[in-house]
Amino acid sequence: MSPRLLRLTPVVAALVLAGCASVAPDGQRSAVTAHTAGSLPAGSQLADPAPQARAAARAQVAAWLQQPVDADTAVRIALLNSPALEAQVAALGVQDAQRVQALTLPNPTLTLGRFVNAQEREIERQLSFGLVSLITLPWRARWQGWQLEQATLTTAQQVLLHAADTRRAWLRAVAAQQQLQTAQTLHEAAAAGGELARRMARVGNFSKLEQAQELRVQQEAAANLARSRLNAALEREQLARLMGLWGAQADFVLPATLPPLPAAAALRAGDDAEATALRERLDLRALRRELDTTAERNGFARVGAVFGDVGASYSRNTSTERASGHDDITRGWELELPLPLFDWGGAASAGARSALQRNAAQLRETALRARSEARSHWLRYRTAYDLAQQQQTEAVPLARFLQDEAVYRYNGMFISVWQLLAQARSTAQAVATATEAQRDFWLADVDLQLALTGTSPGTPPSPVTPSAAPAATTEAGH
Amino acid sequence: MQRRSFFTGAATAVAAASVSRVAMAALPEPVIQASADTAEPLTPPNGRPYHPVVTLNGWTCPWRMNAGVKEFHLVAEPVVREVAPGFFVNMWGYNGQSPGPTIEVVEGDRVRIFVTNRLPEHTTVHWHGQRLPNGMDGVAGLNQPAIPPGKTFVYEFEARRPGTFMYHPHADEMVQMAMGMMGLWITHPKARHPLIAEVQRDYAFLLAAYAVEPGAATPRVNEMTDFNIWTFNSRAFPAISPLVAKQGDRVRIRVGNLTMTNHPIHLHGHEFEVTGTDGGPVPLTARWPEVTTDVAVGQMRQLELVADAPGDWSLHCHKSHHTMGAMGHGVPTMIGVDHQGLVGKIQKIVPDYMLMGERGMGDMGSMQMPLPDNTFPMMTGQGPFGNIEMGGMFTTFKVRSQLGANDYRDPGWYRHPKGTVAYEWQGAPLDAQAPRQTAPGTAPGAASVHKPESLPPAAGHAH
Numbered sequence: 056m057s058p059r060l061l062r063l064t065p066v067v068a069a070l071v072l073a074g075c076a077s078v079a080p081d082g083q084r085s086a087v088t089a090h091t092a093g094s095l096p097a098g099s100q101l102a103d104p105a106p107q108a109r110a111a112a113r114a115q116v117a118a119w120l121q122q123p124v125d126a127d128t129a130v131r132i133a134l135l136n137s138p139a140l141e142a143q144v145a146a147l148g149v150q151d152a153q154r155v156q157a158l159t160l161p162n163p164t165l166t167l168g169r170f171v172n173a174q175e176r177e178i179e180r181q182l183s184f185g186l187v188s189l190i191t192l193p194w195r196a197r198w199q200g201w202q203l204e205q206a207t208l209t210t211a212q213q214v215l216l217h218a219a220d221t222r223r224a225w226l227r228a229v230a231a232q233q234q235l236q237t238a239q240t241l242h243e244a245a246a247a248g249g250e251l252a253r254r255m256a257r258v259g260n261f262s263k264l265e266q267a268q269e270l271r272v273q274q275e276a277a278a279n280l281a282r283s284r285l286n287a288a289l290e291r292e293q294l295a296r297l298m299g300l301w302g303a304q305a306d307f308v309l310p311a312t313l314p315p316l317p318a319a320a321a322l323r324a325g326d327d328a329e330a331t332a333l334r335e336r337l338d339l340r341a342l343r344r345e346l347d348t349t350a351e352r353n354g355f356a357r358v359g360a361v362f363g364d365v366g367a368s369y370s371r372n373t374s375t376e377r378a379s380g381h382d383d384i385t386r387g388w389e390l391e392l393p394l395p396l397f398d399w400g401g402a403a404s405a406g407a408r409s410a411l412q413r414n415a416a417q418l419r420e421t422a423l424r425a426r427s428e429a430r431s432h433w434l435r436y437r438t439a440y441d442l443a444q445q446q447q448t449e450a451v452p453l454a455r456f457l458q459d460e461a462v463y464r465y466n467g468m469f470i471s472v473w474q475l476l477a478q479a480r481s482t483a484q485a486v487a488t489a490t491e492a493q494r495d496f497w498l499a500d501v502d503l504q505l506a507l508t509g510t511s512p513g514t515p516p517s518p519v520t521p522s523a524a525p526a527a528t529t530e531a532g533h
Numbered sequence: 534m535q536r537r538s539f540f541t542g543a544a545t546a547v548a549a550a551s552v553s554r555v556a557m558a559a560l561p562e563p564v565i566q567a568s569a570d571t572a573e574p575l576t577p578p579n580g581r582p583y584h585p586v587v588t589l590n591g592w593t594c595p596w597r598m599n600a601g602v603k604e605f606h607l608v609a610e611p612v613v614r615e616v617a618p619g620f621f622v623n624m625w626g627y628n629g630q631s632p633g634p635t636i637e638v639v640e641g642d643r644v645r646i647f648v649t650n651r652l653p654e655h656t657t658v659h660w661h662g663q664r665l666p667n668g669m670d671g672v673a674g675l676n677q678p679a680i681p682p683g684k685t686f687v688y689e690f691e692a693r694r695p696g697t698f699m700y701h702p703h704a705d706e707m708v709q710m711a712m713g714m715m716g717l718w719i720t721h722p723k724a725r726h727p728l729i730a731e732v733q734r735d736y737a738f739l740l741a742a743y744a745v746e747p748g749a750a751t752p753r754v755n756e757m758t759d760f761n762i763w764t765f766n767s768r769a770f771p772a773i774s775p776l777v778a779k780q781g782d783r784v785r786i787r788v789g790n791l792t793m794t795n796h797p798i799h800l801h802g803h804e805f806e807v808t809g810t811d812g813g814p815v816p817l818t819a820r821w822p823e824v825t826t827d828v829a830v831g832q833m834r835q836l837e838l839v840a841d842a843p844g845d846w847s848l849h850c851h852k853s854h855h856t857m858g859a860m861g862h863g864v865p866t867m868i869g870v871d872h873q874g875l876v877g878k879i880q881k882i883v884p885d886y887m888l889m890g891e892r893g894m895g896d897m898g899s900m901q902m903p904l905p906d907n908t909f910p911m912m913t914g915q916g917p918f919g920n921i922e923m924g925g926m927f928t929t930f931k932v933r934s935q936l937g938a939n940d941y942r943d944p945g946w947y948r949h950p951k952g953t954v955a956y957e958w959q960g961a962p963l964d965a966q967a968p969r970q971t972a973p974g975t976a977p978g979a980a981s982v983h984k985p986e987s988l989p990p991a992a993g994h995a996h
């Protein structure tokens with residue numbers, strides 16, 4: 056290699072590197088998908104803004120909406136269809152473009168001058184460019200890469216959070232729909248009881264007071280039905296928003312019931328929860344990446360601070376003697392160096408060091424939180440399971456038994472039809488409570504998944520308040 | 534009617550280990566009754582002869598003659614009484630049943646009664662109506678120390694007055710009587726008595742009431758008024774034996790009341806006189822004919838009649854709730870309430886709901902619907918013409934012309950002579966258009982001021 060060529064090598068390398076830094080055509084969607092693949096339902100994809108892809112996605116969503124929307128499909132629709140999520144992914148594309156822009160070499164500056172005096176005409180040509188950006192290009196390329204990866208990880212977390220929000224909303228919507236069914240049945244029964252009481256009073260078997268007491272039950276049931284109806288509508292609306300649905304599409308159908316509780320053997324074990332969280336959580340990986348970036352930037356900060364922008368220029372000046380027409384050509388280069396007289400880079404390097412410390416502390420703090428969240432969300436998950444299981448296998452059968460006994464007592468004319476209805480209401484209440492417990496288990500499951508493999512679920516498990524309210528009991532027959 | 538072996542045999546059980554065998558060797562062996570059927574009258578094997586009583590769904594306690602003294606052995610113990618078929622109640626009683634065996638003696642008999650306590654708590658026996666030494670009267674604390682669990686006490690006195698009596702505890706008696714501890718005591722006259730007629734049939738029973746929660750088996754001993762099981766000798770219709778008589782028999786019925794309310798005992802088809810109380814025979818001049826006599830709390834009444842009218846005649850308490858089985862006394866009246874369009878709605882939340890009571894409660898007798906376990910139905914009992922719709926202090930007095938002198942078996946349903954049963958009118962029907970005096974729920978001539986005028990409507994709701 057000739058010495059001349061050797062001198063050119065860094066320049067060429069920089070040029071090659073700069074050429075490589077190109078904008079990812081999918082706006083980093085595949086990179087995000089790579090981080091989230093394991094945590095999303097099979098067949099999930101992020102929205103692609105290309106017109107053809109958009110049309111395909113619309114068709115796909117329409118096809119999905121033909122069937123009752125299960126939780127996985129709700130997540131798939133949300134990922135493909137949610138404008139909020141699309142905005143977040145697009146922001147990543149913007150960042151990618153900015154990165155590529157940052158890595159592109161600054162264009163050299165061509166300075167042309169024409170100066171005339173009585174004797175001479177001078178033409179000055181100067182080509183100059185910033186050296187530092189060229190020298191630091193590999194460094195910056197790596198750093199920008201890390202930053203992009205970190206941003207990708209952050210976006211992946213947003214994707215997982217959006218998926219989790221959708222799944223939670225789906226669970227709430229289905230449960231609210233089930234509760235509405237119960238409230239409707241209860242209201243019908245209370246209305247029948249109220250009507251019967253009215254007819255009792257009409258033929259003189261009930262006093263107005265006795266009738267009013269049954270009327271109160273009916274009024275309470277009507278109020279409860281109204282609340283349940285509102286709740287079901289709001290929960291459904293929340294789900295539609297997360298899935299990016301509106302208009303006719305918002306009339307999607309949900310399954311009638313929540314998924315059944317898994318078998319106890321299929322439950323997630325809690326012993327490796329912390330290790331899993333430390334290994335897999337995207338927020339920890341993002342912070343680790345940020346720490347690397349900051350550490351790397353630490354060195355660069357010093358160089359940059361001390362030398363500022365080192366300018367290099369090459370000049371070729373031609374002076375023409377006007378009288379003789381004789382040209383005198385001057386060639387040469389110029390180096391422009393800021394003198395580090397006042398700023399020796401101390402402040403910048405101290406700032407970088409602090410940033411490093413801050414990032415390290417943030418990583419430690421996040422790891423601490425990840426451990427704690429893994430433990431507490433696993434506990435919540437396990438307890439939610441036990442509670443739901445107890446409701447389903449003990450409380451509901453017990454309520455049904457009480458109702459059977461109430462029927463027997465009604466058969467024997469030990470209790471009235473209103474007492475029978477009251478017992479039936481309390482049975483329906485037990486079923487509703489069991490549904491709530493089932494929903495809470497699945498909500499805890501969503502949070503646990505997120506806490507172990509995604510990111511902080513954001514909602515710290517709230518302290519449980521043991522319920523002191525006893526179940527409604529019926530007045531015993533004589 | 535069950536044949537029974539006396540001091541030995543299948544119905545006899547050996548005393549429990551808690552009573553010392555050495556001590557037991559000197560005691561007459563108690564006769565334990567396993568059946569709630571009516572036993573045959575016990576013809577006295579020794580001592581002065583008499584015409585024995587028949588204890589409805591009970592039996593007479595056999596005795597041992599010991600140097601001229603009649604020795605009985607009562608064992609106070611927890612028992613399970615079949616109050617009606619399939620309905621068992623945990624009670625406390627004597628010798629395997631509640632009530633305990635009837636003690637039958639003759640005026641002037643010297644009687645020694647061994648009382649063994651196998652209850653979890655102390656007890657005594659009070660010999661209700663007897664003239665006896667004060668220390669034999671059986672009031673715990675007042676006349677004697679209570680008999681501790683596992684101990685046997687001896688009562689001894691002379692049966693001085695002929696008449697109808699009873700025995701029951703006088704220690705924690707509220708609990709022990711609520712649990713069924715009681716028995717009859719009959720003292721026959723030693724010779725013809727001017728005020729005591731010779732009878733061909735002599736029946737005896739005690740009135741007892743229990744509060745048994747539907748689905749439970751042990752009486753609520755703290756109940757004071759709201760009982761739901763009304764019994765003759767701790768049996769409820771249709772499980773009470775009929776009283777059987779040959780046409781023309783003179784019949785004596787002895788009734789004692791150990792419940793907490795009075796019972797007007799009513800007999801159909803005959804009139805009777807009250808010929809005696811636990812105070813003794815009633816003077817002839819004080820008797821009057823009637824068909825219902827009120828047996829007040831703690832009293833005994835001795836009725837006598839001539840069974841001259843053949844048939845199956847009701848004998849029951851005239852408090853109509855006392856001829857009912859278990860029922861809810863707070864259940865509202867459903868009669869005349871239009872259920873149209875509501876049954877289906879109620880069934881949506883209670884699928885097994887059935888409409889009841891809108892025509893009255895008579896349907897209860899024929900409806901076969903599941904009740905809580907071990908629950909005595911409110912009304913039941915099939916007769917020759919359908920459901921009798923009773924359940925409690927109710928039985929029949931069966932008079933037949935063809936019947937053996939000592940035959941106490943149920944002769945079956947009465948065969949009515951042709952033309953002697955109420956029949957359906959086949960003539961012109963009642964004019965259904967005739968105006969009713971009132972519309973339901975409207976009192977004739979009632980003041981038309983009502984306040985509040987109406988109830989507020991139920992909260993609005995969209996359907």
Ligand SMILES: [Cu+2]
Nearest residue numbers: 796850852855
């Ligand atoms: Cu009565």
